[in-house]
Amino acid sequence: MDKLFIDLKEAIINGQTQTAMDKTKLLLRKGVGVHEIIKKSTDPSFKELGEKMQKGEIAIPDVLMSARAMLAVMYVLEPIIASYKGFAKGIIVIGTVAGDLHDIGKKLVAMLLKSRGYTVIDIGIDVTKEAFVEAVKKYKPDVLAMSSLLTLTLVEFKNVMEALKESGLRSKVKVIVGGAPVNVKYAKEIGADAFASDAFEALEAVDDLIYNKIGKYSL
Ligand code: B12
Incomplete structure (x- = not known):
């Protein structure tokens, strides 16, 4: 299971939209909750990307690809998030x-x-x-x-x-x-x-x- 979280994180960082969506769906099918996916995959990918961006190790088009992959993950999670009371952040x-x-x-x-x-x-x-x-x-x-x-x-x-x-x-x-x-x-x-x-x-x-x-x- 841990490998799946890492695979999803890597797919987001590498801007692999389809893979990121597939890994997210797989985690959900295995009964993993949205918060755990965010905590173990989405958030660490943001953190890593932020560090790379600050050090100038990643180009803007690549960041945009990663952002698109992250959006795709959220698209998969969106219906579940919407059903959570109090999750809507603002x-x-x-x-x-x-x-x-x-x-x-x-x-x-x-x-x-x-x-x-x-x-x-x-x-x-x-x-x-x-x-x-x-x-x-x-x-x-x-x-x-x-x-x-x-x-x-x-x-x-x-x-x-x-x-x-x-x-x-x-x-x-x-x-x-x-x-x-x-x-x-x-x-x-x-x-x-x-x-x-x-x-x-x-x-x-x-x-x-x-x-x-x-x-x-x-x-
Ligand atoms: C691409 C670009 C353009 C494109 C814009 C295309 C588009 N769809 O956006 C085009 C060709 C249209 C353009 C036009 C012009 N541009 Co121009 N452009 C740039 C360039 C090369 C990159 C900007 C960019 O997209 N960066 C990438 C993004 C990801 O970074 P960012 O925008 O800085 O955003 C980050 C942060 O600033 C922050 N951020 C941004 N917004 C917000 C908002 C909030 C709330 C928060 C919290 C954070 C935040 O987070 C972002 C992501 O990390 C910059 C040079 C540069 N390196 O910045 C010049 C630059 C901004 N342009 C400049 C100029 C002069 C112009 C023109 C006047 C040129 C001209 N003579 O016609 C026109 C102005 C047109 C107009 N009225 O707006 C100057 C501005 C100088 C100044 N300080 O005033 C720059 C700095 C180039 C230069 N060195 O001379 N430009």
Whole structure:
């Protein structure tokens, strides 16, 4: 059985979607629970990928393949997870700010959050402050996640924060920001609740925000 957990972990890391799905189904058929699969295969694969990514040992397209394999595993687990009371981890609305068309990093963050059990509503790229506010009203997310890859569009974070305040929604939603030019100082300055520099950190940070933990990514 232990080998099956390792096989699944390796399949995710190597981005082998079909193998990952097959191994997951096999584990379920053997009576293994979802939490055990996540604990022994999915989580360790995230951890290992995060370490490889930080050391620059893995290229982004490979990470995207791994993320896709992880999503496929979650697709198999989804109906079972849905039947678990209290397992739904929370709702995240994510978007790239107005003027910015970069979406690879945002998609990666969204995919990893989804594969960790979050409901993620991706509202796309070039999202205006009005559209962010509308999305918060409509979906009532636990966390609003904003991405900006351009220095020029960083100011949009501030604009959205002000728009949230003006519409009385700021206290109802936690805000996390990220993207290559973003740093802790700027995130603090605009009054965000958390900042994370990559998709793996984002997972930890969002967990902290939702479970009201003052983790290392909280501001
Ligand atoms: C691919 C790319 C493009 C593609 C985007 C395709 C797409 N579908 O996204 C295209 C060709 C369209 C493009 C266009 C432009 N680009 Co460009 N682009 C890049 C490039 C090479 C890679 C970005 C990327 O996808 N990285 C991979 C992902 C996985 O990493 P990431 O985005 O950083 O995301 C990670 C973290 O930042 C974080 N993260 C991201 N979002 C979020 C959100 C949250 C909430 C959290 C917690 C974390 C988080 O987690 C992610 C995963 O770990 C970068 C250079 C670089 N190395 O970053 C330039 C870069 C971002 N681009 C740049 C520029 C200048 C432009 C253009 C203005 C070029 C031009 N003259 O037209 C246009 C702007 C268009 C626009 N209005 O947006 C500059 C920006 C400089 C700056 N600081 O302002 C860069 C840095 C290149 C450079 N060195 O000059 N670009």
